[in-house]
Amino acid sequence: MTEHTQKLIVVTGASTGLGASTARELARRGFHVLAGVRRDSDADAVRSTGVEPVILDITRPEQVEALAARVADDPRELHALVNNAGIQVNGPVEALPMSQWRWVFEVNLFGHVAVTRALLPALLRSRGRVINISSIGGRVAMATYGAYAGAKFALEAVSDSLRREVAPLGVQVVVVEPGGVRTEMATRGIATANELAALMTPEQDERYGDLVRATNALMASGTASGLTADAAALVVAKAATTRRPRTRYTVGRDAALIIRLARMLSDRTLDRIVTANLRRHYPRATTA
Template sequence: MQELIVVTGASTGMGAATARELAGRGFHVLAGVRKDKDADAIRADGIEPVILDITDPDQIAALAARVEGDPRAVRAVVNNAGIAVNAPVESLSMHDWRWQFEVNLFGHIAVTQALLPALLRSKGRVVNISSVGGKIAMATYGAYAGTKFALEAVSDALRRELAPLGVQVVVIEPGGVQTEMAGRGIATANRLVTGMTREQHERYGDLVQAITAQATAFTKAGLPAGDAAKVIAKAVTVRNPRTRYTIGRDAAVLSRLPRILPDRVLDRILAANLRPHYPAKR
């Protein structure tokens, strides 16, 4: 029988591309979106949109009920939903810190918990979309990278818990990918700058501008979302998946640097790469 796959955060970017890639391979995809207009945009043969805010317990329960009421086996859940909130540790409000973790970590855990009974029955797969930021944390990425480091740790624990039960857990670590989320993250960073105090702006204003310029260039040079979707689909479908897949050459390189370089050396390399993006001094 045709198998089910749940993809969260399927409105745009990698999530939408992954839903289409998996539907094209013959799966029935339950594509999590937050708005009716996004549901209309993603609906297609093999793609059934479901309204899903992964921070909303009622919507998660409705998704679980939808899955439980379907006779088809659940091949995988792809935890893809996420946001990027980048700002210096000092200036980011505790509300924004908590919201970043609510979406990028706790929401994934909640969805996974709700769908695990079905995954255990089908011996399915959990695919968590992390980031190169789950291996290396650049300046102003404390909150975002913190959620991804945590997701990596939770994935390791979950993999070791579920392996004896026949459920596999895979982590995906994208680098630069051309997605709407990257653009929204840059816009959010620009908005947060305006909320800094004068002293914070003096300390971090140039840094945030440099990071934003670097992120823009990084995203522009990144892979198309469709290419990233093929890697995710491989993680879902290959018989014996690796525990981790990187997406893009940049991710492959950056994810290895913390393992082979001393912290101070890595600090200098990151600072040197950022330097050309600083605003010119008048």
């Protein structure tokens, strides 16, 4: 505990789920955690010993600047930034409105870049690290996951580029890739996908309706059988505290298996496996 008592860690998206669990776990290990939340009610829920909530919407420049000022004014060094905030919005490429595409990238990519840029001066001074919470969707893109996976693929690329830029300066960059985790984000993602599916044209519904319903059923099944947020947070904490962290950590056996298959198999073979797995979730006998 005493080793980390005088160090800060910032965790974005800490209102619930993986972010809240990570904030609590890092505080338990002796860090002072600045936990980014969007509402005062969320702040009251997450506040605890070692966890200080800060109002932070990563898409609002003034709040990102306020966070950077809070860190700069603190005499404790910044040990790590955990970029965890995110949303899940799924839909077929043809049917998902462009406004949703832009919003997914704004939250899941550009917001992380904004926070990272704002805190890099402090991390460079402390020779700290950046932990980017990606997803198995950042390595394999399932049907209807175009926007979400696209942003996560991009986050993985930015992480690689940043790692190569700042490694000579003493800053480490780590990517964490969760599979199924039992969080509110997954539940909200399914609800959002259903709402967006209801807006499809009749022609789009005929083409993609069963696919969307099957994908949602598969997501619900994977989430229900996934790790708890507390178990997943242990992996994030390991990435934040291990002296020589790996560049990537998977979270859950499903994530490790899918990444292994993606490395071993051709695209077409992986397509057949994914399709076969999805087929049993279709609401009727069609496999369109």
